[in-house]
Amino acid sequence: MDCKYNRVLLKISGEALSGGIGHGIDEKTIMSIAKVVKTVNDLGVQVAIVVGGGNFWRGASAKDMDRTTSDYMGMLGTIINGLALQTHLEKIGVVAVAQTSIEMKQVAEPYIRRKAVKHLETSKVVIFAGGTGNPYFSTDTTAALRAAEINADIILLAKNGVDGVYSADPKKIKDAVKYDNLTYIDVLNKGLKIMDSTATSLCMDNKIPILVFGIEDPQNIERIIHGENIGTIIKEV
Numbered sequence: 001m002d003c004k005y006n007r008v009l010l011k012i013s014g015e016a017l018s019g020g021i022g023h024g025i026d027e028k029t030i031m032s033i034a035k036v037v038k039t040v041n042d043l044g045v046q047v048a049i050v051v052g053g054g055n056f057w058r059g060a061s062a063k064d065m066d067r068t069t070s071d072y073m074g075m076l077g078t079i080i081n082g083l084a085l086q087t088h089l090e091k092i093g094v095v096a097v098a099q100t101s102i103e104m105k106q107v108a109e110p111y112i113r114r115k116a117v118k119h120l121e122t123s124k125v126v127i128f129a130g131g132t133g134n135p136y137f138s139t140d141t142t143a144a145l146r147a148a149e150i151n152a153d154i155i156l157l158a159k160n161g162v163d164g165v166y167s168a169d170p171k172k173i174k175d176a177v178k179y180d181n182l183t184y185i186d187v188l189n190k191g192l193k194i195m196d197s198t199a200t201s202l203c204m205d206n207k208i209p210i211l212v213f214g215i216e217d218p219q220n221i222e223r224i225i226h227g228e229n230i231g232t233i234i235k236e237v
């Protein structure tokens with residue numbers, strides 16, 4: 001079967017790695033995600049992954065802490081997730097390389113764009129950990145930035161507990177409507193909280209499509225690669 005994309009950037013939130021608990025790492029969940037990544041990588045699709053860190057720490061949630069320090073703590077959380085994903089991918093025979101935006105040479109390669117692209121071209125899976133390396137940013141923004149840097153065809157924005165973008169929170173509002181297509185401007189104007197506005201703007205300026213989908217069933221990633229219409233696509237028109 002044909003693949004719709006050649007190079008994708010998969011964004012996985014920290015929560016998605018926690019197996020529905022919201023904190024920590026659930027190895028079974030990570031392994032099920034790793035297996036789908038292997039399947040699509042075996043199909044010849046180049047896969048880069050940005051991992052979140054909300055299962056450990058979110059900078060803005062600190063009540064009485066310097067925000068910058070708190071954000072660095074969050075970035076470190078993303079690196080824990082990146083290492084976990086790397087080792088689970090390696091366990092099933094995928095050559096995976098974690099790169100960190102904050103230098104940590106004993107632990108992982110530093111982020112070097114040209115190296116990352118080379119890894120992708122030689123069928124390695126690249127994991128971008130550490131966010132952008134800057135406080136006051138998010139891993140969604142990291143996904144937009146890295147996708148632009150590596151020329152990804154699309155961002156696959158994996159969500160937990162929801163299978164796309166809705167007009168309102170479907171868990172609270174019964175008649176919330178799911179969108180199949182949206183423009184970046186729609187997302188910004190309607191104030192849809194699917195990713196932060198910095199990330200949305202960056203995607204808009206660089207014309208990077210975003211596909212929002214549910215990761216509870218990790219097989220969805222394979223379905224997307226084969227061109228199935230699931231989730232919500234956000235693009236220019």
Ligand code: UDP
Nearest residue numbers: 014052053054058059071074131132137139
């Ligand atoms: N973070 C940051 N700069 C970045 C990326 C992440 O400061 O470029 C910090 C921020 O504190 C954030 C935390 O890392 O709350 C975890 O990232 P995020 O909330 O995006 O993770 P997710 O919600 O995707 O699990």
